[in-house]
Amino acid sequence: MTPRARTGGVPRPTLHDVAQVAGVSARTVSRVLNDEPGISAPTRERVLAAAAQLGFRPNAMARNMRVGARDSAVGLVIPDLANPFFSSVAAGVEKTIRTRGLNLVLASSEEDPARERSVVNVLLARQVAALIVVPSAGGDHGYLRDERRHGLPLVFLDRPPARLAADTVVSANFDGAASAVAHLVRHGHRRIGFVGDVPATLYTRRERFRGYRHALATAGIAVDPALIEQGHHQNDAVAATARLLAVPEPPTAIFAANNLTCMGVVMALARSGRRDVAVVGFDDFTFADLLQPGVTVVAQDAELLGATAAHLVLARMDGDRTGARTTVLATRLVVRGSGELPAPVPVPPR
Amino acid sequence: MTPRARTGGVPRPTLHDVAQVAGVSARTVSRVLNDEPGISAPTRERVLAAAAQLGFRPNAMARNMRVGARDSAVGLVIPDLANPFFSSVAAGVEKTIRTRGLNLVLASSEEDPARERSVVNVLLARQVAALIVVPSAGGDHGYLRDERRHGLPLVFLDRPPARLAADTVVSANFDGAASAVAHLVRHGHRRIGFVGDVPATLYTRRERFRGYRHALATAGIAVDPALIEQGHHQNDAVAATARLLAVPEPPTAIFAANNLTCMGVVMALARSGRRDVAVVGFDDFTFADLLQPGVTVVAQDAELLGATAAHLVLARMDGDRTGARTTVLATRLVVRGSGELPAPVPVPPR
DNA sequence: TTGTAAGCGTTATCAT
DNA sequence: ATGATAACGCTTACAA
Numbered sequence: 001m002t003p004r005a006r007t008g009g010v011p012r013p014t015l016h017d018v019a020q021v022a023g024v025s026a027r028t029v030s031r032v033l034n035d036e037p038g039i040s041a042p043t044r045e046r047v048l049a050a051a052a053q054l055g056f057r058p059n060a061m062a063r064n065m066r067v068g069a070r071d072s073a074v075g076l077v078i079p080d081l082a083n084p085f086f087s088s089v090a091a092g093v094e095k096t097i098r099t100r101g102l103n104l105v106l107a108s109s110e111e112d113p114a115r116e117r118s119v120v121n122v123l124l125a126r127q128v129a130a131l132i133v134v135p136s137a138g139g140d141h142g143y144l145r146d147e148r149r150h151g152l153p154l155v156f157l158d159r160p161p162a163r164l165a166a167d168t169v170v171s172a173n174f175d176g177a178a179s180a181v182a183h184l185v186r187h188g189h190r191r192i193g194f195v196g197d198v199p200a201t202l203y204t205r206r207e208r209f210r211g212y213r214h215a216l217a218t219a220g221i222a223v224d225p226a227l228i229e230q231g232h233h234q235n236d237a238v239a240a241t242a243r244l245l246a247v248p249e250p251p252t253a254i255f256a257a258n259n260l261t262c263m264g265v266v267m268a269l270a271r272s273g274r275r276d277v278a279v280v281g282f283d284d285f286t287f288a289d290l291l292q293p294g295v296t297v298v299a300q301d302a303e304l305l306g307a308t309a310a311h312l313v314l315a316r317m318d319g320d321r322t323g324a325r326t327t328v329l330a331t332r333l334v335v336r337g338s339g340e341l342p343a344p345v346p347v348p349p350r
Numbered sequence: 351m352t353p354r355a356r357t358g359g360v361p362r363p364t365l366h367d368v369a370q371v372a373g374v375s376a377r378t379v380s381r382v383l384n385d386e387p388g389i390s391a392p393t394r395e396r397v398l399a400a401a402a403q404l405g406f407r408p409n410a411m412a413r414n415m416r417v418g419a420r421d422s423a424v425g426l427v428i429p430d431l432a433n434p435f436f437s438s439v440a441a442g443v444e445k446t447i448r449t450r451g452l453n454l455v456l457a458s459s460e461e462d463p464a465r466e467r468s469v470v471n472v473l474l475a476r477q478v479a480a481l482i483v484v485p486s487a488g489g490d491h492g493y494l495r496d497e498r499r500h501g502l503p504l505v506f507l508d509r510p511p512a513r514l515a516a517d518t519v520v521s522a523n524f525d526g527a528a529s530a531v532a533h534l535v536r537h538g539h540r541r542i543g544f545v546g547d548v549p550a551t552l553y554t555r556r557e558r559f560r561g562y563r564h565a566l567a568t569a570g571i572a573v574d575p576a577l578i579e580q581g582h583h584q585n586d587a588v589a590a591t592a593r594l595l596a597v598p599e600p601p602t603a604i605f606a607a608n609n610l611t612c613m614g615v616v617m618a619l620a621r622s623g624r625r626d627v628a629v630v631g632f633d634d635f636t637f638a639d640l641l642q643p644g645v646t647v648v649a650q651d652a653e654l655l656g657a658t659a660a661h662l663v664l665a666r667m668d669g670d671r672t673g674a675r676t677t678v679l680a681t682r683l684v685v686r687g688s689g690e691l692p693a694p695v696p697v698p699p700r
Numbered sequence: 701t702t703g704t705a706a707g708c709g710t711t712a713t714c715a716t
Numbered sequence: 717a718t719g720a721t722a723a724c725g726c727t728t729a730c731a732a
Contacts, residue, residue, distance in 0.1 A: 012500050014709055025719045031710060038717055060475035061411045061421065062709035065724050071411065073455070073476070081444060082653075083638075087437035094431055094458055103472055105423070106456045122453055126423070127412035146405030150362050243641035263637070270640055286613070287637040290620050303432075333364055364725055375703050382725060388701055412725035415708050 013054040022050035033058060064127065073103045074313060075123035075269055077133045078116070079111040085283060085302050086134065088202055089157065092306025093132060100314060102129060113139035122145070124152075130313040132306075134158045137202045141166070141199040153316035155309045159203040160326070167316070168326040169309045173204050176298040176331030177211025177257070178218075182281040183296070183333060185219045188343035189278060191227065191250035192216065193244045195261045198232035205230075205271075208257045208282055227251050230261075237264020238271075248316075252343045254279035259285045266338075278341040289336055296339025298331045305329060380417040383408060388663070393603035402531025414477070423453045424663060425473035427483045429461040435609055435652050437634055439507065444480060450664060452479060455603035462642040463489035463554065470494070474502075480663040484508045487552045490514070500554035502655075503666030505659045509553040510676070515668070519659045519674040523554050523632075526681030527561025527646040528568075530630040533646070533683060534603040535569045539628060541577065542566065542603035543594045545611045548582035555580075558607045558632055577601050580611075587614020588621075596625070602661075602693045609635045616645055632681075639686055646689025648681045655679060 015033075019026045024043060031039055032047040050056075064071055074097050076210035078086040094104045105128060113136045123131060133251055135141065141161040148166060155167040164320035184192050194212050197205035201271055213223055226247045229240035237256065241264065254277060257264035269277055270291070281288070284299040310326055330345030365383075369376045374393060379387050382397040390593075406513040414421055424447050439537040444454045455478060459466035463486045473481060480503035485491060498504055498516060505517040534542050543560050547555035563573055576597045579590035587606065591614065596603055604627060607610035612631030619627055620641070631638070634649040658677055 010500050015711095016709080026709090027711080027719060028717085031718085035709085038496070040717060043717080046582070055500075057413075057471075059477060059709055060472075061477050062724090063711075065409075065411055065415060065708095065726090066710045066712080068724065071476070072472075074433040082438055084434055084437070087440075088432055090437075090456075091458070092433040098458075103469075103476075104452055104456055104458075105531055106440070106444075108441070108448075119453075121407075122410075122422075124407055126453075127409060127411050140457050150360050150405075175464075176662055189436070260401070290617055290641060291637070292642060365727095368723080374705090376726080377703060377728095378701090381702085384727085390701060393701080409725055413727075416725080416727045418708065530703095 011058075013056045014059070018047065018050045018053055018056050020320065021054060022047045034149050046180050063110075069269055070129040071127040072101060073105045073128050074124070074310070075105045075107065075118060075120075075126075075128035075131045077107050077109050077119055077123070079109050079136055081106070081108050083260070084285065088302035089134070089306040091312045092303035094306075095350075096307045098315070100204075109134075113137070113182075117143070123201055126236045130154070130230035132157055132309050133161075135161055137199050153317075155312050157305060158311045163164070165324045166179075167309075167312050167324050169305060169312065170203075170326070170328055171300040171305065172238045172330050173207035174211040174214070176282060176300070176333075177208035177255070178215040179211075179331075179333055180298045180339070181212050181215035181217070181255050183256065183339055184278055184280060185221070187213060187253075187278065187340055189251075189253035190219075190221050190343065191251045191253070192221075192251060193229065193254040194257065195229040195240050195254060195265055196228070196230040197234070198230050198259040198346060200230060212238060212255055212257075231264060232260060234260055234264040234267060234347060237261040238268040241268035242272075243263045245272070245277070251277070253280075253341075254273070256281040257281075259283040260293065261298065266291060275345060276341065278339055278343075280339040285336060288334075293307065293337075293338045293341070294336030297334050298334045299334050300331050301329065362409075363406045364409070368397065368404055368406050371404060374658045409524065411491070420479040421477040422451060423455045423478050423661075424660070425455045425457065425468060425476075425478035427459050427469055427473070427481075427486055429459050429486060431456070431458050433610070434635065437482070437498050437540075438652035439656040442653035442658075443660045444656075444658045445653075446660035447664070453541045459484075459486050462487045463487070468495070480504070480667060482507055482663060483511075483660050487510055487549050491566045501662045503652065505662050505666075507655060507659045515674045517659075517662050518540070519655060519662065519672050520553075520644045520676070520678055521650040522680050523557035523657065523680050524561040524564070526632060526650065526683075527558035527605070528565040529561075529683055530632065530682075530689070531562050531565035531605050532568070533689055534605065534628055534630060535565060535571070537603075537628060537690055539601075539603035539692070540569075540571050541603070542571075543572070543577040543579065543604040545587055545590050545594070545604060545615055546578070546580040546607040547611065548580050552582060555607060560644045562605055562607075572614070579612060584610055584614040584617060587611040588618040591615045591618035592622075595622070595627075603630075603689075603691075605629075606631040609633040612645065612647065616641060626691065626694055628693075630689040630691055634684060638684075639691060641688075643688045643691070644686030646686045647684050649679050649684050651679065 015026045015029050019029045029047050032044050042243055087333050109121040116136045132155045134157045141164040160168045229242040231237040256265045281297040284297045286293040365379050366378045369379045379397050386419040441652050457469040466486045482505045485508045491514040507519050510518045581587040604615050606615045631647040634647045638645040
């Protein structure tokens with residue numbers, strides 16, 4: 001009757017219990033279970049039998065502690081599990097790390113820096129072998145400097161950290177956005193609306209907005225503040241689109257800066273029966289090709305983003321001690337129709 | 351120079367290191383960090399300062415081991431992280447357990463019973479506080495009987511376990527499917543195709559097929575094997591739909607037994623320009639309401655499914671020792687247009 | 701108010 | 717080929 005404060009039920013058998021049943025020492029059981037050499041066949045048999053009979057399961061916590069190794073888990077912090085972009089990222093991470101027998105521990109920060117820090121601390125206390133973080137806007141990651149010094153593989157994903165130099169994997173947000181807007185310009189548009197993420201301080205939002213402005217500037221088009229809107233959820237974007245269409249000289253095209261806003265823009269246009277407004281979105285989504293017209297997007301590969309971060313983690317675990325690096329993954333313009341709608345008023349020839 | 355086999359870098363400071371710097375014993379540091387009473391203010395200060403200076407982080411593994419508690423994590427095994435249904439389930443679990451300070455450890459089984467068993471073993475070795483499993487078809491969960499005996503809260507989700515009595519949370523698959531098909535019958539259809547999950551042995555597939563047959567039988571319609579198809583991925587369902595439309599007396603309506611197959615069916619119909627075939631799907635999906643026509647579905651609440659399983663886990667952790675129970679969550683028919691297309695040939699009056 | 705010793709379940713070291 | 721003992725980092729008696 002050991003005084004173990006378990007959830008209830010019979011206490012779980014330990015190595016010693018197995019040893020006792022098998023009539024050997026704990027060390028021997030350990031040897032057998034770890035396939036160490038120098039064990040006689042009969043002993044081996046007896047130990048295995050005893051373990052099976054008791055339903056023995058090694059305690060990985062105790063093992064890790066003794067071996068001084070960190071846990072065999074990689075922590076991943078994402079802002080929102082229900083957003084398909086982030087769940088694809090998670091899938092990419094999981095597929096990559098499990099080739100090395102590592103597990104995924106997932107936590108959600110709800111896009112809140114305080115909560116992000118709290119879950120990061122929990123993961124670190126659990127001795128995760130590495131940490132991948134999609135940082136929330138407004139955070140400060142200086143507190144992770146020590147961890148890096150202590151050798152923790154730490155990679156930031158989709159957005160760079162604040163006040164800390166660390167490995168980072170991001171999409172080519174600026175280039176992608178610029179190419180999207182240039183695409184619209186090429187189709188004759190000069191009044192191009194922007195519907196961005198929230199908050200406006202978010203890295204991806206800022207970069208994509210830079211790309212938007214750059215493409216306009218390149219085309220000699222002035223940025224009209226009346227054409228700049230935002231909204232994080234679909235419904236916000238629906239409202240934003242309505243506002244855009246109501247300005248005195250409304251846009252003939254809209255660039256939607258992420259998957260959710262793009263869905264909102266598309267919804268708003270579909271509901272109001274406007275099939276003349278061109279749309280290009282950032283980040284692809286299911287059914288973008290089935291809508292009428294198909295939605296032209298700048299696609300980023302979410303799984304690849306996750307896999308790339310995971311590979312970086314593995315390299316660090318393998319002893320790569322080179323300086324922090326930033327990897328930028330190219331985006332790809334996927335032409336489907338909505339981005340090729342011509343501007344209604346033909347551009348006058350030069 | 352302690353001989354710790356860390357990933358590299360400086361070894362991490364321990365309680366003793368902090369004690370040494372603060373000039374107190376480890377016990378005192380422990381007291382301060384756990385806010386135990388009986389500590390003088392100055393000592394407290396010094397300890398806190400030392401901990402901060404060293405960047406000390408308590409080792410949760412060591413703590414749990416001593417306290418005899420299990421890990422503060424709940425393990426969740428799902429077949430596929432990239433499937434929005436399962437990521438919503440995960441979101442529901444996460445939101446619920448974090449109200450109790452528990453973390454989510456997620457693993458993917460790839461719908462493979464062998465892999466499922468392997469990841470379950472890894473999670474158990476990690477001493478997860480509880481386990482929620484979406485079991486793959488063809489598995490045998492008898493090996494978990496001991497765990498239940500040892501008091502491990504264990505809940506099966508979306509599908510029941512094989513060869514084991516344990517808590518289970520599922521949707522009303524039979525009822526939902528039957529109501530979907532009855533809905534089509536009500537709109538005059540008598541040639542109703544079925545596009546099911548893969549494998550055909552999958553619990554949800556079997557239940558939904560039972561519902562399909564039941565609804566047909568109730569309407570006095572014989573099941574025509576030529577109208578039964580299947581496909582797990584969208585593309586398979588696209589092909590399945592094409593085959594259905596090619597049979598001598600093709601269906602005027604299709605019941606798609608899950609979200610992916612439904613997307614495939616809708617895609618196939620959209621691409622072939624068939625707007626006359628009615629469709630009802632099982633499980634809702636984004637944009638189902640934006641397509642032309644909107645897709646009528648039997649919606650199940652994936653997040654609620656996850657939350658319900660998590661609540662069951664919490665109850666078990668709180669000491670609920672009653673027998674294994676099965677919870678069935680109702681589905682809801684969401685009418686959007688595709689399921690209300692009338693059968694082209696009017697049904698002759700009786 | 702603070703410290704000492706023991707022990708959680710495992711593995712490493714050194715014997716035998 | 718096998719075992720006794722210490723140790724991993726922490727908390728819980730029990731002293732002082």
